[in-house]
Structure formats: C-alpha cells, structure tokens
Amino acid sequence: MGGTPIAEADFVRSVADALQYISVYHPPDFVAHLASAHAREQSPAAKNAMAQILVNSRMAAIGGRPMCQDTGTVNVFVRIGMQARIDSRRPIAELVDAAVADAYTDPANPLRASIVADPIFERRNTGNNAPAVTHVEMVAGDSVRVTVAAKGGGSENKARFAALDPGASLVDWVLRTVEGLGAGWCPPGLLGIGVGGTAEKAMLLAKGTLMAPIDMTDLLARGPSSKLEELRIEIYEAVNALGIGAQGLGGLTTVLDVKIATHPTHAASKPVGLIPQCAADRHLSFVLDGSGPATFTPPPIDLWPQIALSGASKTRRVGLDHLTREEVAGWKAGETLLLSGRLLTGRDAAHKRMAAMLDRGEPLPVDLEGRAIYYVGPVDPVGDEVVGPAGPTTATRMDPFTDQLLAATGLLVMIGKAERGPAAIDSIRRHGAAYLIAVGGAAYLVSKAIRSSRLLAFDDLGMEAIREFTVEDMPVTVAVDAAGTSVHTTGPARWRRPQIRVGGAPVSP
Template structure:
C-alpha cells in the first residue's frame, strides 16, 4: 500500500505544467531539426528556424513557447493499492495544481478557459477547470500524463464513423487539407480508431503523448496493420505539400500516432487530432516518496540553428504606411514591421462590429484609419518584459468580421496566423487591403520585437483587449496581397507538384 499525499500531486501538477510551458519534448526537437535540415522550401525552412530558435530561447529564459499556453489536460492511472492522504477530490487537486502553475510569478501563463461555454463566456482567470481523465489500474503507483493543448490545433480535430469497408486513408487525406494551417504544422497527427465516438476521440488525444519514432519504424518496417497505416499516412500526408505553417514544403507532419480499440461490427469510428509546433506533454509517476522530480533537458539537445530575416526582407514603417505601398507587395514577400500596431482578436472584433451596427462611436483611441491590427492574445509580462510571449492567433476566426472592419473603420492590414478563408480573401481584394502572417510557435521570438505596449480599450477582456504595440523589425510574410492572391494556396500547390516529381527526379 502506497500513500500519495495531496500536496505531492498538486505540486507535481504545478511543476509539470510550468515545465512543459518552456521545454519542448526532446523527441520533437530532434524530429524538427531533422526536418529543417532536409527542407527544400525556403519559406518553410525559415518558419522552422524561427520555431527552433524560439524553443531554445524559451528553454533558456523559462518563458512560454507559445502565447496560447493551452487548456490543461490530465490523464491519471491510479493504482488500486494507492491510499490517498487528501481532503480534496482528484479534480480539485488537479485544478489546484493548474491554478498554481498558471499564476507562477516568475513565469505567468495565459489563462484561456472561459465559463460557461455559451452565453457570458467569462474567463476563469486561472485556466481551471482542467480536463481530467482517470482510470483505475492494478498496482500502488499513480501514473500521470499532462498536456497543454492550444486552441489552434484543438479546433482542427476531426471525427467520423466510416463504414467498415471504407478507406480510412482516403478520409484522412480528404480532411487534413481542410484543417488549413491554423494547427501550426509541422506537428503530429494523433489518431483514434475504433471503440465508440467518445472513445475514438480520447484515443486520438492519448496518441499525441507518445514519442516521435516514425523514422525508427521506417527503418525496421511495420509489424502490424496499424504500423503499416502510420507509414502510409506519414508519406501521403507529407506529399500533400502543405508544409511548415502551410507555406508549402516537404514536411507537414513529423509523425502519425495511432491508438486502437475494438469496435462494433457495423462501425469504424475514426478521430484525428493534430498537435502543433507548441507540442507540450509530459509523463511522470508518483510512488509516495514526494513530488515528481523533473530534470531539465541539456542545452546541447537544441540544434545550432540561427535565424535572420535575410537581405530580401523589406523594412516597413507602419506609422507612414500607404495603400500605394501595400499594393506593391506580393505573396511570399518577407516584411519587417516597425511602428505602432493595434491588437485585437475574437471578443474585441465582436464588440467593435456590434458597436458599429448600433451606430455607436468606437472608444477613444480606437482609430483604425490606415492602420494594421494584430490578432494576438499575449501572455502577461514578468520581470522587465514589455509584454510576454505574443505570437499570432488563428486568423480565420476573424474572417466573418473582415468585410465590416475593412469597409467601415479604415483598416488596411491584418497580421495573424495561417490562411484566410474565401470570405476574408474577397474582402481583402475588394478593399485592396493586405494580410500578413507571423509564425505560430515562435511567440517569444516575436515578443522580442515589441518595445512598447499600452492598453487602448476593452480592458475587461483581458488578453483579448485592444492594445497598441510599438514594434521594431517584427518578422512577417505577405500571405494575401491586395489582389487577393494567397500564399497558402500557391505554396502547397507548388510543393504538392514538386513532391510528386521528387521520386522520379531522385
């Protein structure tokens, strides 16, 4: 009989979520470094370099890899011979650990959880409650798996129930392109096959916590249908040419992980959940001897990769920008932004368009005339920081607001993550505006370009408030130009064709 103390679980949860906020799993770093070395697409290679440099910076300074520090997901396998010395229940202990982690004074993490899910959607301010899955198993230990799951990748989860005779591969190759790049590739695909609807989704989430080992599997060959499927999907998903950040390239996924469960004879439930460039998970075991001991990775685990904007990057002064200047930009152009940049995302956009619809004036200081807006919800600053990690959020969530923002506010440019949908692209073309893309998964690197920040409006929205950043040389790429041409269409199309020819060219 092992006794697990309440404080040991709480502190282990707190330490674990702090740990994964700034340390990538080393299997991910090794796989991404190998993909970077093999990548032939300059745009994808640049994006991977930013992610790798950002990762090393976060490890050194112990600051979040991504501004979206994730929803806390915890899997507990509790031995049936465990005795608890605790006053709180499992959910309450986990939530207290999450609360401590996200409020840590030296590394404040962004609280993203809102409650209730419909209606007021008020931020809980401490990222609780966590999503907890508990299983009783034989033994006298508590096995713990933690994951901090960002909204950009979680929102791309897919599920279906196929007929047993249907092609699972065809379905995956059909749905992966519909995910766009908002899940921040290159990452992993977790798949759950079998069980029931909810079991398949749970299997897919668990699969994402397994180590990246596709190249070892490739070297030894498959020993089961599941392993053969992993290899087939790994090759065929990468052949789609989506590439890092959706810019087109050789690597879209670093691995495909599959977990299976027996299912009904009439069913083939299939779930796919992607993991983003901010892959964050951890496993440890409690044995009654105190909190988990988490060893930091060695500095030499990170590759010697540097990032520079390059000689072809255009320096742009946002305080003097004109429509004539942005009209000269083309998809794929690299830009270094300096000057004053407004921020705002979902909640701020909703409030703005509601005010416009009612004929109300926007708050004092909110003037978008000839301005750019950055879709971001930054982490709170610590120590001498101006702002915490401040990478872009998924831009497609703002698509439905784009026409009204461009038509009625004088806005001429937007900065966000990944592609824009047809409605937004049409509005950009109609109003001769522009959309720029920053790299998702490089939030701390982006924050280093921010030299000033002040609150402008909607302070009650917390991380979703409107701020004004003073930036210097913030790296972005032209994703949709004023003619409505999108690099997220042209890039993958080019690389899909090139990859199709690579075997013959080799």
C-alpha cells in the first residue's frame, strides 16, 4: 500500500510556486561560481558584464521580479514513485500546464508568455506560456519528485546534436560546436552534454545534467576521481581557453561548469547532445509525499556579493533624440555608452511585418529615420513600474531584415545581444550605422533605466509590439561600429589561449 495520496491542488500549487520562485532567484551555487569568476576575470568588458548580471540577480531577488525578460519554456521532470498516488483524474501533463498558466498569469508577478501554439504556420501566442514540456518517469518509492526549469530561447536555440563515429573525439566536437555557437546563449553559463542511447536520449541526458548542482570549484580543488570527472575538467578548461568570455566579449570564463551524463548505446553509434544553459540558470527540485504543497524559502540576501558597477567617468553619454551619422561614426567597438532619450522597440515579428510592408510599398507605422531600435520583448509591468524586466534578445534573428531596413528607412542604431552575422556587419558598415549590445541576463537592471513606455504599433503582437521607451543612462557597449569592426571578433581573439589536451597534444578547434 502506498503513502498518503497527493492532492491535485497541492501538485499544481507546488509547480506554480516553484516557477515563480525560479523566475526571481538564482540557485546559490550559480551565484557563488559566477562571483568567483567575476573576481578572477581580467577582461574589463567581461568583468563588467558579469558585474551587471550579479547586480541584476541581487536586484531581482530584492524586488521579487524576474531576473530575465525571457521567462522561458517550462521544462518539468516528474518522477513518480511506484507506490505513490496523485489524487487526480487528469494526466500529469495537464496538471503541469494548469500550474504553468497559474504561475505565468499571476498578477503579483506576471511572467512573459513566449509559447506559440502552432510552430509552423500562425505561431500565435498561447497567452499563458502553456503547454510545458513534461517528462514523466516511474521510479521506486512512495513519493513524487518534481524538477522544474525555465529555459530561455536564446540558449535553447543553441542546442546541438551529432551522431559521431565511435572513435571520434568528443572534446574536439564540443570545442568546434561551442566556438560556432556565438554568444546568443548568454555566457557565462553551463554546458550539459549527453552521450549514448539514441538521438532523443542523448538530448534528454544533456538537458537533465543542467539540473545537477554546480560543483566545478570543488572538483578542481579535490581533483578528479573518475575518467568522467577528468573529461569534465578537460572540456571546462578547453572551452574557457577559447576566450569567448562573458557575453562573447572576450575573457577568461565562458562556462562555469560542464556536466556529462552517459547511457549505453549501439556498438555502431556515438550519439552526442549538447545544450548550453545561459546566465539565467533557473531550476528547482522538490518532493511531494501527501503532507501538503512544497514550500520554498528565499536565499539570504547576503549570498550575493556587493558589487559597484563602472562609474560614468568611463563612459560616453549619448542623446538619442538628435542622433547624427557623424556622431555614430565616432563610436568605437568595445566602447561603453549611456543612452538617454527616446528608443523604439521591435523584434522578430515586428521586423517581419515591417519588411512585408516595405515589399508592398506601404508606409511603416513608425518613422525610423535617425532612430535607434531595441530588440526586446519586455515583461508586463506591475505596481508603479513603467515596464517589467526588459533585457535584449538575440540580434542574429534580425539579420535577414537588417539591410532592407537600413537602406529603406534611415534606421541608424540597433541594440540587442550577441554577435551579428557577416552580411549584417557589412550592411552596418555600408550604411554608417552601429549595433550596440545590452547585457543578456541583466533585464531587471536595464528596466530601471526606462522612464516611460508607450505603445506605437502592432499591438496584436503582444510583447513583440513596437513601443517607444524613454530611457535615462541605459548602459550599452558598441558591438559593431560604423567601420564594421566587431567586438565579438576582436574580444575573443585577444583572450584566446593555446589549447593543450591531456597528453600534450595541441587542439585546433
């Protein structure tokens, strides 16, 4: 006979509360490892980016608001004991989806709905971030263990799979793959690697490893006790030697930890999955045994280090209301700016719609001449907020529209996160424009620079609508200047270190 039945309401409430919790609080192990990486970082740009992420994390914890505007696709792993019983007639996935809807529409702390129901055609937002991706496993015992995670689109889009030959080097493949990911996954973060089984098993192993405690500092201190731990350290050191650094700006730390899980596989196969986890590392596990819903205690605020951000004396102040091409031409890649004035917003759906209007010869609903546009989909505001957390989205998704908009509208400045592709960089150079980056993973911090917000166009697109923000001293870095120089090329090249493999053989990713 099993234990006390678990009430349906307790299951739903526990999952919903856990999702609210992880939107606000980083796991303590992540904060500790990021703080250590920040302390030893030598690249000024990367150190500043990590400082912004840590300050943002502390602000989110104090303010009870999401650390990142992309509150993610919900992933839930439910391990049900063979003797456990959930007192419900509904399937587990349906209970999870009910919890997701409750959590993401909570008026006290609304989370951004990012899920579209039809992935191929209409791509209409479901409005409550459901459905989740739910995995159910039957295990021994009389309780239910639940792990919830919220995975941002920027890092999830960088997931990779390969069917390697059995004799192929896992380390070489990982290095080539990570170097090709760019910075859209918002490093510094984690790498989850799954090896073995079948294609879907390898990817599931990789995702599952990201829920394990971060322990690389302890592992390095005590030394490896198995071949798998030796491999973790080898990949950790080799990836960091690539010099990618925080936000791809170049630096000593790209990953805080590397996790590897394996499963027996066919003799002819070596399936490998790799999933990066961004700086918004959000996951939590709890156990239900029929005694009531799970409860979650916020970590003490002194967990976070007290960090002062770079002073204004090291930055250039820029007024957005009277930008000129001559002023933009004076900015240099890697330079820090503080933006004040009126700033347009617009991302994937808005760009696609504007491009279609231009193709049809229709006037745009906003004048982009001499303006700056911010690639952002903010969280809805609460209380006296002007806007909720409003960090940048991955800019490469706007690359296909960049040349058309720069040529047809006179758009002057774009703001997002991560690198731009070669065609977009060439277009920026030819049009004398510039691309700036805000720190991915510092959404709550960025939102505090926004003084007002008004809807201008495409209100049916929800968080992807075009708005006009008025900002004051919004911190950004010049990523691509008017001459076409990209900090995402120059930064990592400066900080890249020689690769030395176990046994002394050099590696050329």
